[in-house]
Amino acid sequence: MKEFVCILCPNGCRLRAGFEPDGETFRVEGNSCPRGAAFARTELTAPVRTLTTTVRAVGGERPVLAVRTAGEIPRAKLMEAMEAISRLTVRPPVRRGEVIVHNLLGAGIDLIATDDLAAVLQGGLKDVTPL
């Protein structure tokens, strides 16, 4: 049995989970909802996370654009995903929800913009608040 915290909601339930000695029956304790039980199983077999980060932007009112994976990706691939994302550049305007990369790392998950980013016309830089 392994002990860990459920990260699905702010309750942060302390879970105890693992396979019975028979190797087939999966047992979870400490969860207060069925989603917690499902989480425990994935967490012990193939943990996944949503990645949130930024992408370089050129010609926008900010130098970076906030993005996230549209779904969860394997936790082990977070750093690899960061490397792939660091090679990207977006050109504003970008609208929240727009897909930045289809099928990131071939994991079947898209990378989407989580914020709007307006384009800035050449020469207009000085009037822009860097916010």
Add this chain to the structure above:
Amino acid sequence: MKQYYTDVAVVGGGPAGLAAALTANREGAQVMLLEREGRLGGILKQCIHDGFGLVRFGEKLTGPEYAGRFLDQIAESGIEVMTLAFVSGIDRTGSGYQLRVICREGLCVIHARAVVLSTGCRERTAKQVSIHGDRPSGVLTAGAAQHYVNLLGQLPGRRCVILGSGDIGLIMARRLTLEGAEVLGVYEAKPEPSGLARNIAQCLTDFDIPLYTSRTVTRVFGSERLEAVEVCETDSQMRPVPGTAQRIPCDALILSVGLIPENELALGLGLSLDPRTKGPQCDQRMQTELPGLFCCGNALHVSDLVDYVSESGETAGRGAADFARGRLPQAKTVPVQAEGPLAYVLPQRLSADNQEKTVFYFRAGKSCGPAVLRVRCGETELLRRRYRALRPPEMERLVLELPAELPAALQFSLEPEEPGEEGKQ
């Protein structure tokens, strides 16, 4: 100077202000929303991590996405939004309030029947937690670090020490690690972490970042750029223990050591602050002691979930609209009292005309195991609820259906169960 007239003026366009403005507008009031920065959204703009909106939308959204849902509604609402508009002071007048506003068009005065203060909070600084030494660059609050990384694409340091295990500190530990910085550890002066358990799991454990409790940073070294910090063990009073100092080379110290509600405008109007919440006292409509002046979100008390910030904004917005339209009766109030290990209960008083479901927020003053919360009004017990565990960082929300008449003060008391009783339940 330009003069504007409105029913409700909302000061601050973060999550609380957005919700307040939308609700007041929906309730039929004419609304002006004033935002100091160039874009609405407040601190959510830089909170690019996910986990927002679970309560409200049943989804794990990022900060900008959560704000975006409100911004879309604002755009269609007819609410007049002023950005880059700084409210420098508020005066009371016979018919309401006058807001002195500075913006790129000049100075202007907004006359409002009711005002909602949703000015958020600020972060405690290094000197306020008694970190000494010279003043090199590389010492910054978690919020400033977040601004640099998430909005400006700048890395505050390559070897970072984080002081304080508040949620922003934990989130930044993960964010900096993802961006290639080495986070040497998160140090917490208290014996237990102050952030949410899930954030410790997904921000620290996931990335093997050590968490050191009962330890604090006492000194910084370096005069141009930070070179190292001195870390000491702390005693039960959070004071550094002599002889335990240790020097840790690093180039950034990131502080997540507490938030302080911003209430300069309220103070300017002569309101006193509740020493427990550091915000104005309010009733169940988020109305302060001044009629027509409402306060919500982190300016009222520091919340750990944005969903509750929005909720308090909605309550304040509804109250402000009702007030502006003359629908809010002047009623006597009864106090709400907190007993036992409760840090505070909000609202601090109730207007006695209460006939609705009333939302209360409370926070434990110290961590306790199983405990029973009792709510009484005079001899009548209105609620008895058992909590498995309560921790100061985790704010609790409670909805009570109160009797139409409140003859006496409402008493909240928290009674921790005896350690031995746990097994019997």
Add this chain to the structure above:
Amino acid sequence: MTRLDKLNRALEELCGGSVRAQAEEDGCVRLTGSLDNWEKIVQAGYLAARGKKWRGVLNDIRFTGQEIPPMRTPALQDNAIDGAQPDVLVIGAGIVGCAIARELRRYDLDVLLVEKEHDVAMQTSSRNDGMVHPGIDLKRGQLKQRYNARGNAMYDALCRELGVKFKRCGQYLCFEERAMRPAVLLMPLYFRLKGIPCRYLGEQALHQAVPGLSSSLRFALFFPTAGTVCPYGLTIAYAENAVQNGARLSLDTAVLDMQREGRFIRAVQTNRGTVYPKVVVNAAGVFSDRIAEMAGDRFFTIHPRRGTNSILDKRASESLHDIVSTMGALKTRSAHTKGGGIVLTADGNLLVGPDAVETWMREDFSTDAAGVRAVFDRHSETSPQVKQQDLIASFSGVRAATYEEDFYIARGIHTHNIVHAAGIQSPGLTAAPAIAVDVASMAAQLVAETRAVGQNPNFDPVRIPIPLLREMSPQQRDQLIAQNPDYGEIICRCEEVSRGEVLDALRRPVPCDTVDGVKRRVRAGMGRCQGGFCGPLVAGIIAQELGIPLEQVTKKGRGSELTAGRTKGGGSL
């Protein structure tokens, strides 16, 4: 027994046999030897200075207890001022050096002011309590006393000319022991004889004048000539007025060595080239003895003394509007400070401090928790309003004290073409305007030995300051915003500083390209959040204005970059 024998015997008693005094031909006494205890070294210096039996104390006892850090010097190496032949080279752009440079421009002199730091007023001039002293505890015959009295009288007109805020608020010296009353009643007469206006205040009058004081304070002396000024604000104003009148300022420029021929300095080496001045002015603060040594004209020793001040939130200053100090807690008072006090700064914050700690580190600007706590403990006795929870910042400065505990203002003796404005510590800020007038005149006379020196007909004493919008009437402010909308965009919320003011700070006669520089000029980041909100914004404005990437913007010059570079996905605008 000669005075030297007596001194040597006393030194032996103090330090054992490891220290010797010897008489120099020029009338100074030199202490040599080595000690691992800094306190003893300082005591030995005082011992030698006692009774003023020597022209000066040269305390060359080697400190073996710890390594004395070398002078911080800029990493920059170039030839920006190589070959310059100014009439006067002023070393050090603190309040004294900047004031001298400005006063020198009243004459038709070519003036070059060099400063090793990246901005003016980076050390003691920005790290003090900003008090303009009435001169209470100064003794007749001291240079300190003379210059303080003259300098104090100059302040109103000077600050008007230079566009600097100055408040002549007066100082209350409070007493708690009733037994002292008869003596205190006589004191106004004594002070008036010394030329210092003074009034006695009884208990009721005191508490009426200063609400918020501790009730244990019984009576007080009031000195109406005391005031407060922003010390770095005045230094920057002096420097700007000097530059605007044609003085050249070279920052990041450290004096490394000098070449002499006979009794004359011929060349001065810096990291930015060699300069050939006619006259050198030594205004090098804590390093003024090192410069004097280079010039072969040293008659004093600096023993650095650190003092820490703390700044309180503006909210804490609501009822205290004056300078208050007490004579009550004498046992915690160090002998060589004004005892510290509660000062309402010219910008409206309460300031408490300073303390006084002897140190071998001339540039140690660190603060420590115990020192800050001690200052608060003491001043909360004076006024219960002084609470450490209101603290927003603490800072330390290092006083350039000599063992004679007096200024050293004189033309060179061994070396002909140098003027010293050295050993300037409290009340140096008050005295600086008067010192500058005299030192400029001495330097002008020296130049006049080589060529005729006249007045500068184009000298303009008036400096137009950066507009201070938060203190303007709404009409004025509105008008200014109409002319320049940047004045209507608030960047620093705590101090209400606009984008326009930040940009102004970057476009003044004295170059400014750092976050701290902006902070000291327009107060962005000085407030209760200490730049948490506006820091990144100010950095962004600096980057835009200078056309440099954000990662090159610094806090206070090279080596203090704000960030460590771009994030993985960090882009550019």
